[in-house]
Amino acid sequence: MINRRKALQGLAAVATAGSVRVAAAASSEPIVIGLQTELTGALAHDGGWGKKAAEAAVAWQNERGGFAGRPLKLVVVDTETKVDVGIRRLQQLLQQENCDFIIGSGHGGIGMASVPLCRDAKVTYLPLARTDGITTELGNPYSVRIVANSxxxxxxxxxxxxxxxxxxxxxxxxxxxxxxxxxxxxxxxxxxxxxxxxxxxxxxxxxxxxxxxxxxxxxxxxxxxxxxxxxxxxxxxxxxxxxxxxxxxxxxxxxxxxxxxxxxxxxxxxxxxxxxEVPWELDDYPNPAFSKTAFDRIGIGSNGRAKDGDDYVMLPNAIMAWECTELLRMAVEGARWKTKADNLSLSNWLVSNPDFALSEGFPQGGFSVRAADQQAFIDQYILQIQGGRMKRVSKVAGATTVYPSKDLVQR
Structure with a gap:
């Protein structure tokens, strides 16, 4: 069972609404974040909301000083909801765009195929896919997953x-x-x-x-x-x-x-x-004031639907893409990361700092990342359709969903 400690003591800045930013790094070169997502094909609607969220999160982070004073650049590629295309687009992010970090696909097959490639390239990959094997079989120091698996x-x-x-x-x-x-x-x-x-x-x-x-x-x-x-x-x-x-x-x-x-x-x-993984309506979140930042920036109304028009939202992918950028910020600043050569230091930092607190950057709720496979254990929610609205019924604490794991992450 994961031991819960006060969130992120030591080198890390505490992730609260008033968190203090680490002083600017010597380099002013942008930190490049890749987004491998589905913009066409069967999962285009889901990937489209992931793109909106990642763009909003990067803009928000840049307004607050970027990561350790360095600006962020987001590069987006379309997997077309196809495994072979998804891998080619990942190689583009790794080889042509020289990405420092990659927020990965929500497609299970693409996620499973991408994890080993990012491991070999030593580029930290944060998959939005929920297939068990990503962490139960392929866990490694360069893969961190904050979405729940099956x-x-x-x-x-x-x-x-x-x-x-x-x-x-x-x-x-x-x-x-x-x-x-x-x-x-x-x-x-x-x-x-x-x-x-x-x-x-x-x-x-x-x-x-x-x-x-x-x-x-x-x-x-x-x-x-x-x-x-x-x-x-x-x-x-x-x-x-x-x-x-x-x-x-x-x-x-x-x-x-x-x-x-x-x-x-x-x-x-x-x-x-x-x-x-998330409530739908703003008032059902643990702290609606924290969540409102992400909702407003991404373009989500208080009822969990698009602010403009009446489109439904792939809320878990949107909120988790937002949270991936905050996790990266805290790890970069906490580990004193400078370049991709330091990516292993992020994994080592997570061992000492596994607990993340509810904040504007983590509106879904606090969670813990297990060192053995770098799988996060997040709170989950039982919702119900009531009068045409999806309302919160119960919350299930992430700590109650921990399962045994082999020590897959060798640092």
Whole structure:
């Protein structure tokens, strides 16, 4: 279990609204941050919000003095939501743009392929992808992840599900690796919480008629875990309601509710629960005054939707991209980083300074980074659609989602 200490003592500046900046470094050369993201393809909407957040965060950091007095430059590349393209764009960031740090893709396959390349280049990579293997298999000194993986998400949800809604759960899952990883995670976490995953229905991706699959669902289930993605969700939720499962509790797995405009489905999704890394509405954050800075800068309204127009927001990626820049600032200043040759010093600094406090830079909440794999354990939230709005129901402390790890990070 991670020991909680006062946030960031010693060399680091404390991350509060009035944090003191480290004096300007001798060099005035900009620090180059790469953003490897999805601007076209299936995840373009998500990546677009990550881009807005990274741009806003860099502008905010520059207004406050950059990192140790040095200005920041952001370079953005488009993975096209394709692994091969994502790797070519990463090589562009590493070799042509000479990036000092890279905020990585939210696509699991791209993230898994990128981590070893950044390790070999000795460039610190902060992936937004949530695939377990990024830290359970590929953990190294040059990869730091502050988003929750599938194991952490299932752990955060399962105890609340069993305690609040019942013990026998079913799952509707996407019939590919993502869905099966969720089935594995929830099978283990529900059993640990005293419940069970009693049934799992695999739904082929882009199924035009989900009814033949959904008809197999056991009507005695306490609830249904929804491990499907946007295009299928639009058809599945109305179909479940038509089959009489409208009042059966349903909970989405982490971040899938952000992949489409779920509240637009109206009565078909009223009462649906969601596990998320962040609340949606400003007033549901731990400190709305801190969160308002990120919301205003990124262009998010107080209801969690776009300020301009009425677009839905990929909130976890947006907020986490914002937080990645603050983590980098604190590590750069705390470790007295000067160039990429010092990137290992950031990992060493994290060992001594694993705890990060709630602040304008970390509006999601405080978290701890484990030295063994450089995975952060963040608070997660149980939300529910109530009257067409996604409202906070409960918070699950990050410390309760810690799982065993091998000592993968060899410094």
């Amino acid at each position: 194991t952490m998400g299932a752990s955060a949800a399962s105890k609340w599900m069993v305690d609040s809604l019942g013990k026998r759960w079913g799952m509707v899952l996407a019939d590919y690796a993502f869905g099966y990883s969720q089935r594995e995670a929830f099978t283990a976490s529900l059993a640990k919480a005293g419940g069970e995953l009693a049934q799992a229905i695999a739904l082929p991706v882009n199924t035009n008629d989900p009814l033949p699959y959904l008809l197999k669902l056991d009507r005695s289930l306490s609830g249904i875990v929804m491990a499907i993605l946007g295009p299928d969700s639009v058809r599945v939720y109305p179909a479940l309601r038509s089959l009489g499962f409208g009042k059966t509790p349903k909970i989405t797995v982490s971040c899938t509710q952000n992949l489409f405009d779920i509240v637009r489905l109206g009565s078909a999704v009223e009462g649906v629960y969601a596990l998320d």
